Amino acid sequence: MPLVKGLKERFEKYTAKTPPDITGARYGAAKPLAVKRQLAGAGPIAEIVELTRNILESKGVPAGQHGVYYAFVEKVRKAAFSHSGATLSSYVAGLKAAFVQKGADPAVLDVLSKLIVGE
Numbered sequence: 267m268p269l270v271k272g273l274k275e276r277f278e279k280y281t282a283k284t285p286p287d288i289t290g291a292r293y294g295a296a297k298p299l300a301v302k303r304q305l306a307g308a309g310p311i312a313e314i315v316e317l318t319r320n321i322l323e324s325k326g327v328p329a330g331q332h333g334v335y336y337a338f339v340e341k342v343r344k345a346a347f348s349h350s351g352a353t354l355s356s357y358v359a360g361l362k363a364a365f366v367q368k369g370a371d372p373a374v375l376d377v378l379s380k381l382i383v384g385e
Contacts, residue, residue, distance in 0.1 A: 311343070321377055327374060338379075
C-alpha cells in the first residue's frame with residue numbers, strides 16, 4: 267500500500283535535492299530563505315493531507331481510493347489561494363462534479379471542501 271508523505275519526508279526530499287555545491291554559490295546564499303519558503307508552503311499541504319486522511323478513515327473510505335480525495339483537496343486548496351466568494355464556490359462545485367465522475371463520493375467531497383473553504 268502506498269504511503270502518503272508527511273512534512274518531514276517532503277522537507278528531507280527538498281533539502282536533498284538542493285545541495286549548494288550543485289546549484290551554485292548564488293543559490294547557496296539564498297538557500298536559508300528558500301528553505302523557509304518551502305516549509306511555509308509544504309506545511310499547510312501536509313496538514314491538509316493529514317486532516318483529509320483522518321476524515322477518509324472515519325468515513326470508511328478504502329485506502330486504495332484515498333488518492334482521488336487527496337487530489338481533490340489539493341486542487342481546492344490551490345483555488346482557495348486565488349479565488350473567493352461566488353467564484354470559489356463555483357470552482358469548487360465544478361471540481362466536485364469532475365471528481366464524482368472519477369468515482370468519488372459526493373458526500374465525502376462536501377465534507378472535504380468544507381474543511382478547506384469553510385462553506
